[in-house]
């Protein structure tokens with residue numbers, strides 16, 4: 001049996017939409033991107049959505065839009081993909097890590113205040129595996145110290161906690177449509193914000209900082225464009241947007257299918273000794289992006305390899321960022337700096353979780369995991 005770690009959910013209708021774009025004159029950022037941005041903003045009850053080429057770009061432009069750069073510090077979590085803190089470095093600022101909660105793997109809001117200095121400008125929380133951080137608490141801290149919140153919501157489009165959606169309490173939220181995310185266009189991302197002023201800046205920054213888009217130049221009477229600021233080349237194109245529109249319409253259905261698989265996993269693993277599943281906090285909607293199990297650190301790598309040998313795709317989300325070579329060498333981080341994140345990093349195993357996983361495959365994963373754990 002061969003069980004992929006992930007399979008996307010692109011259907012014939014999505015391919016048809018992308019083909020329609022390919023058969024049209026206009027491939028780059030145009031009407032189809034606007035249509036997707038409007039639907040995405042509506043789904044999240046956000047004022048504005050700006051389509052970009054990745055979540056990394058979304059995070060980078062969010063920082064730039066709020067004037068965060070050289071000399072500034074941004075508080076974030078070491079338990080994430082390196083894109084999170086790399087975006088802070090791209091902006092010229094310095095990431096400051098705060099350890100995570102043992103129960104959820106999310107940034108520990110109790111530890112944030114102690115990490116704030118005179119140069120702290122923002123907090124960048126990550127909703128790990130699809131579970132929202134304690135945003136009410138983080139907002140209170142941000143308000144007390146006049147900090148901006150930029151959410152990395154790459155795992156958590158569907159999430160909610162205490163009646164608050166992702167992005168709702170933040171200056172911006174950033175999303176990924178990378179190949180293994182809940183909805184995907186291969187590569188892609190979006191920023192949401194409630195600020196019209198910042199939305200306009202981000203729109204400019206995603207296309208070199210020029211004040212007219214290709215669509216303006218194509219559809220309207222010719223006018224010279226200018227470049228008031230230096231921007232980047234991060235604009236989402238019509239082909240990517242075409243692939244996403246239908247997936248967004250099905251997003252809740254896709255989510256309930258992952259919930260179904262998650263329940264089967266949880267029931268199967270809950271009574272097994274020596275392993276641990278992170279907690280789902282009460283009064284929340286978990287986006288169920290990644291299913292992870294914590295095993296003993298001595299056996300973790302062996303378990304990964306044995307599962308792979310049985311044809312099961314696995315992943316490690318994540319070995320903490322501060323221990324990656326570049327971060328160690330540049331910032332002098334070492335083992336022991338963020339013990340909770342390190343503990344998760346040594347023990348975590350991610351199992352396949354996606355709607356196209358059928359019951360037979362789920363059973364095979366469970367049986368294999370149990371067998372591998374025993375010997």
Ligand SMILES: *Cc1c(COP(=O)(O)O)cnc(C)c1O
Pocket residue numbers: 053054055056057080081083084126152154155175176177178188189
């Ligand atoms: C995937 C991911 C990103 C990066 O997304 P890209 O679209 O590939 O830039 C950032 N943060 C987290 C938590 C991710 O999982």
